[in-house]
Amino acid sequence: MALLEVKDLKVRVEEREILHGLTLTVNEGEVHAIMGPNGSGKSTLSHVIAGKPGYEVTDGQILFRGEDLLEMEPNERAAKGVFLAFQYPVEIPGVATMNFLRTALNAQRKARGEDEYSTPDFLKKVREVSKSLNIPQDMLKRGVNVGFSGGEKKRNEVLQMALFEPSLCILDEMDSGLDIDALRIAADGVNALRSPKRAMVVITHYQRLLNYIVPDVVHVMSKGRVVKSGGKELALELEACGYGQFEDAA
Amino acid sequence: MKQVLPKADPERASGNVFAAARGRLPGAGLVPQIRASAFEVYERTGLPHRGMEDWKYTDLRALIGEVLPLAPRPDAEALVRAKVSAEQVSADQAVKLVLVDGIFVPELSDLGRLENELVVRSLREVLENSAPGDMAGLVLSTTTDSIISLNAALATDGLVITVADGNAVKRPIQIVHVATGASVSTFTRSYLQLGKGAHAAIVESFVSAERASGYQANDAIIALVGNEASLSYIRVAAAASDAVNISSAIIAVGARAKLDLFSMTCSGSISRYQGFISLAGEGTKVSANGVNLIRGELHADTTMVVDHAVPHCTSREKFRAVIDDRGRSVFQGRIVVRPAARKTDATLTTRALLLSDQAEADSKPELEILADDVTCGHGATSGALDNSLVFYLRARGLPEKDAKSLLIKAFLGESIEEITSENLRDFVTAQAEHWLQAGR
Ligand SMILES: Nc1ncnc2c1ncn2[C@@H]1O[C@H](COP(=O)(O)OP(=O)(O)OP(=O)(O)O)[C@@H](O)[C@H]1O
Ligand SMILES: [Mg+2]
Numbered sequence: 001m002a003l004l005e006v007k008d009l010k011v012r013v014e015e016r017e018i019l020h021g022l023t024l025t026v027n028e029g030e031v032h033a034i035m036g037p038n039g040s041g042k043s044t045l046s047h048v049i050a051g052k053p054g055y056e057v058t059d060g061q062i063l064f065r066g067e068d069l070l071e072m073e074p075n076e077r078a079a080k081g082v083f084l085a086f087q088y089p090v091e092i093p094g095v096a097t098m099n100f101l102r103t104a105l106n107a108q109r110k111a112r113g114e115d116e117y118s119t120p121d122f123l124k125k126v127r128e129v130s131k132s133l134n135i136p137q138d139m140l141k142r143g144v145n146v147g148f149s150g151g152e153k154k155r156n157e158v159l160q161m162a163l164f165e166p167s168l169c170i171l172d173e174m175d176s177g178l179d180i181d182a183l184r185i186a187a188d189g190v191n192a193l194r195s196p197k198r199a200m201v202v203i204t205h206y207q208r209l210l211n212y213i214v215p216d217v218v219h220v221m222s223k224g225r226v227v228k229s230g231g232k233e234l235a236l237e238l239e240a241c242g243y244g245q246f247e248d249a250a
Numbered sequence: 251m252k253q254v255l256p257k258a259d260p261e262r263a264s265g266n267v268f269a270a271a272r273g274r275l276p277g278a279g280l281v282p283q284i285r286a287s288a289f290e291v292y293e294r295t296g297l298p299h300r301g302m303e304d305w306k307y308t309d310l311r312a313l314i315g316e317v318l319p320l321a322p323r324p325d326a327e328a329l330v331r332a333k334v335s336a337e338q339v340s341a342d343q344a345v346k347l348v349l350v351d352g353i354f355v356p357e358l359s360d361l362g363r364l365e366n367e368l369v370v371r372s373l374r375e376v377l378e379n380s381a382p383g384d385m386a387g388l389v390l391s392t393t394t395d396s397i398i399s400l401n402a403a404l405a406t407d408g409l410v411i412t413v414a415d416g417n418a419v420k421r422p423i424q425i426v427h428v429a430t431g432a433s434v435s436t437f438t439r440s441y442l443q444l445g446k447g448a449h450a451a452i453v454e455s456f457v458s459a460e461r462a463s464g465y466q467a468n469d470a471i472i473a474l475v476g477n478e479a480s481l482s483y484i485r486v487a488a489a490a491s492d493a494v495n496i497s498s499a500i501i502a503v504g505a506r507a508k509l510d511l512f513s514m515t516c517s518g519s520i521s522r523y524q525g526f527i528s529l530a531g532e533g534t535k536v537s538a539n540g541v542n543l544i545r546g547e548l549h550a551d552t553t554m555v556v557d558h559a560v561p562h563c564t565s566r567e568k569f570r571a572v573i574d575d576r577g578r579s580v581f582q583g584r585i586v587v588r589p590a591a592r593k594t595d596a597t598l599t600t601r602a603l604l605l606s607d608q609a610e611a612d613s614k615p616e617l618e619i620l621a622d623d624v625t626c627g628h629g630a631t632s633g634a635l636d637n638s639l640v641f642y643l644r645a646r647g648l649p650e651k652d653a654k655s656l657l658i659k660a661f662l663g664e665s666i667e668e669i670t671s672e673n674l675r676d677f678v679t680a681q682a683e684h685w686l687q688a689g690r
Contacts, residue, residue: 050645053637074644075653090642094660100646103656108647143660160646 036221150177187212489518505531544577
């Protein structure tokens with residue numbers, strides 16, 4: 001059974017259809033890249049998978065390990081292993097990052113019927129993960145993303161991904177706003193999570209990220225549909241020729 | 251509670267209350283005379299009404315209509331109920347002093363644990379032993395506010411606490427007001443004096459016992475904070491949901507002193523907390539903060555007047571309100587900077603979080619600046635929870651209610667974190683969490 005199956009998905013936002021029948025299948029262990037021009041619906045797709053309110057699904061299905069994802073609350077999806085690294089992570093003043101990480105992790109574990117982490121185990125885990133991502137401890141004492149630079153926010157998303165160990169990671173423009181070193185560190189973090197049991201959907205505009213996180217499949221999205229899928233060489237082709245040819249196709 | 255009360259004649263109604271209560275009110279020497287003239291001041295306006303600027307959002311005449319008869323002395327059965335409630339609000343390590351229906355009850359209090367650094371007497375004792383020229387006039391002092399005058403006229407008991415020069419009281423003193431009655435009123439008044447360089451923390455809690463309902467509590471505290479002294483004052487009001495709580499604080503702070511005040515109102519049909527803080531000595535720092543937590547049809551009004559009379563003082567005020575259902579929160583903050591008060595640094599912010607479409611927040615900040623070379627500012631905002639933050643937390647595994655609670659706690663934290671004592675901060679946080687839990 002596929003890990004994620006999006007079938008003929010149609011989505012409206014404020015009376016306007018954004019996704020016009022999108023189909024995508026992702027199996028365990030695979031890395032998929034989604035590329036496509038601005039406004040083609042990439043973030044919309046990621047939001048609908050994560051369960052963000054405000055989107056009306058008018059047709060189609062999203063199955064996660066065969067279960068209907070659209071019937072689940074966002075927190076249930078998270079507990080089942082769906083993780084979205086946001087294109088624009090929000091700042092949450094007054095909620096210390098450490099407290100947030102712990103509350104979120106334990107909420108997911110509780111929902112799965114697992115024991116909550118003890119304080120020492122949790123701290124140990126956070127310390128390991130943040131060290132590997134080059135995130136200083138005092139950043140974790142601050143409010144969630146508050147005063148973080150663009151790159152720090154993105155690294156914080158990867159930190160959460162590493163901590164929650166989801167089975168489906170959707171990375172929405174993880175590379176935007178990262179400098180070259182930060183990009184490599186974050187990509188290493190993502191690669192460390194690659195496993196036969198885990199799949200990734202990497203949304204990006206740039207081939208460069210895909211040099212670090214090498215995809216099994218590349219999809220081109222245009223005007224709310226997947227208009228072409230291929231191997232990693234498709235990304236190179238896009239980089240060379242742009243989206244023009246596909247926009248006509250869509 | 252809000253409508254249908256007989257609109258008869260509020261002054262006459264409370265006139266009867268005073269006449270009926272007179273025989274029971276403690277006080278020797280000049281006290282009866284002080285009470286009678288305080289009552290006269292009250293009678294000039296009667297219950298405050300919306301025609302009065304300071305009461306325009308909280309029209310007591312319309313909201314409560316009349317002053318209910320004075321509560322009887324609590325009997326043994328009432329004390330049993332009171333004990334249960336008083337125990338539920340104990341602050342960690344605090345020495346508890348319990349007033350039930352306006353009467354100090356030594357049996358429920360921790361008098362044995364009082365430190366030697368302070369002297370505690372009941373108001374009754376002070377007034378009964380009052381000779382001309384002693385502190386009765388000070389303890390029963392009033393302002394032009396009619397509700398404070400009514401309190402002076404009718405106060406049955408309270409605590410008179412003095413901390414001598416240089417003394418530091420280690421454990422917080424917790425004054426617990428328990429209401430056990432139905433459709434009665436209570437009048438309590440406490441007096442606090444911190445000598446030069448003295449330090450104390452006072453917690454005042456208002457709670458209701460089982461079966462208490464529809465009562466009106468009117469409390470006043472007069473505090474004098476000496477030069478170089480520091481006072482932490484925390485007030486938590488959780489009246490019965492159909493009860494009225496009106497509390498007034500009149501605080502004068504000396505030079506190079508510190509006042510750290512926090513007020514939380516989390517229940518009660520109609521609440522008014524009014525603070526009058528005067529900075530009377532140079533180089534003093536006042537931090538006055540608070541939160542209103544409101545749901546149902548409750549109405550909570552916090553009104554603060556911070557009066558800078560001398561140069562080089564700082565005042566900081568942060569008030570937050572969380573309002574659900576059809577609740578209404580009022581915040582009025584006036585900062586007065588008198589002509590002599592150069593180099594005053596005063597700020598005030600109020601923020602309201604509206605959890606329902608019908609929730610209402612009224613905010614009225616006022617700056618009255620009569621001096622040059624001052625830094626003063628205020629800001630007021632109100633709005634709903636940010637949905638994108640709620641979603642972020644849900645996407646990370648938090649159920650919607652937990653996500654909202656976490657954000658509400660963070661919002662309240664902006665004010666609660668100003669409490670300097672960690673112990674008291676935790677106490678207030680726990681009460682706020684309790685309120686959040688109760689709404690789920
Ligand atoms: N809440 C909204 N209200 C109205 N229109 C919306 C809303 N959200 C998205 N859209 C529209 O839907 C379309 C797709 O947006 P989306 O953010 O999914 O694009 P994207 O492919 O992620 O673009 P980018 O590469 O710029 O991130 C855009 O035209 C956008 O304006
Ligand atoms: Mg996008």
